[in-house]
Amino acid sequence: MRTWTALRSTGAWWFVPVVFGMQSLVLFADAVPSGYGQSAFADAATFGSYPSGPLLAGVVAVSCRGVWAFHHDQPEGRHAVTLRVFAPLVLGTTLAIGVLMIVSARSAPEEPRALAILLLALGTLVGCGLWGLVVGVTLPTPIGIPAAVAAPFWWIAVTPAQSNVVVRHLAPEVVCCRIDTQVTTHYLLARGCLTLVFLVGLAALLWPAHWSRVSRTALLGGAVAVTTAAALAGVLTVRSGGTPVPLSITEPRTTRLVCVEEDGLRLCVWPEQQPSVPTLARVVRALNTWVDGGGLEPVTGVDQRDPRHGEIAARTVGASFGSVDEARLLVAAGYVAREAGCRRGLYGDRAGDERVAALALAMGVAAESLREEVLPAAVAAAETALASSRPGSFAEWFRDGVASVACSEDR
């Protein structure tokens, strides 16, 4: 069978471009590049397998029903026929979506965890293809094709909304990560076990040269057994830790910080934030000039993981500090969090806190643009506090209210 015949008979010639286009729309509409590899690949993996996974399973189920019977008497090996049929449709789609994921993430998967997320997403797509093949061949059309689509659809689109811990750890949606978090090893292992057992099991079921002579019932039974074994492997891996598993699949990030000394300030940031260090240093110096004059304790440095005494953390969601005004707000929120003793930052970020607004105004953020980020009432209170001409009144106002600041977790 020539390559073009394989492309045409399986429908790969139209399906791969169509699904590529459809998936591009979804990925570029929903995946927000954060500049952090794991987060970018988590987004790409989450949005990259819907709707391509269920549709791939359906197309494989439709396309591959008669192919093996048709090529039964071909002189070449059955494996070659299988591969030539399977490669353009399933592997072609997987490759196309893989390239799309890397393009949408705007970086190569350099970290091992980002690479694992990408490989799991690609394994999910191949798994959908194998599932479509088995179900399409073994069940009657009106049941087989809807089942080929519905099962991957359920797994990809419905399980992420479940609150069950085990289901959540086996679902393909990777809800991850702020720049200070990473996906847990436990989740990667559970998903890896599930995917590996499923792929290897179905491939072993379909690989033997004589499989087309096996009855459809036996083949379906084998597929059910493999699916059960894969689910079991996943569940056992989730439960293997001994301690109760949390619903979240993220944990504090363990990557080493990049530390730079600048003008007596120790600035330790995540590797992706290194280009923003000069901006950060400038903003912290501006804050120190103000707080020194106002009778408050200055900042000795920034540490994005565990600030030492006198240091602050400027917590961001993605890698970037954004504009200079955004950096000023982050530093102001970090300062208030330090003074209030909030180890994990302020509750609700900084939207309602007048002390954050006051420090931001003092550093030069315009009141108009500040009202877009902080509640107008907080901005008004901050303006009143700053307008007071009595020496030490600002420090007094700041210290009086800081004890009642709400933290995101504990103090």
Add this chain to the structure above:
Amino acid sequence: MRLWCRARRVQQLVVVLLVVGGIQSVVGGTVLRVPPVVGVDGISTWSTFLPVVLGVALADSVASRTQGVEQRVARHVVALDLVLLLFAASAAAALLCAFRGSHPEAAGTVGHVLIATGTATAATLRWGRGAGVLLPISTAVVCLGYGYDAPAGPYVRVLAPDSDAAWDLAVGCAVFGAASIMILTRSVTISFRRADALAR
């Protein structure tokens, strides 16, 4: 008639109708939580897939074009095909409406059945069985992932229970009408070998 019944897999279609009705009576109106990919909101139910299952069965039924006993347009076959399409759609609509639960309106449910059966039949007649199967499935997958709050959400989610019922019915009537015209103008020809095989 017997040949036609076998070629159109009428028995299979009836079984699918009963299965669809049975499933609807159990899960009718049960909400399926699907986080949308575009937009943020939207209700889906398990019943969304049932018209699609019927569409797939219809695509499988009407795919064969070798029915008659002569090399010409076989009018009685065409009429029977149209009756089959109408029967399948009205039976499915009646079953799904009877057990539809609280969420979707009856007009919307009829619209969903007409959209699924119409697209499956029209695509099968125009592009073949594969397209007839995949088009309603793709429609369901895409409209469930498109949020209610996204631009034109109620009009894009044509198979979801929270779509615009009048719009669904209008689209369904248009698609189903097109499919009926395609069936009526279809040329059905003979294969004696196929007829022999079916008669056996």
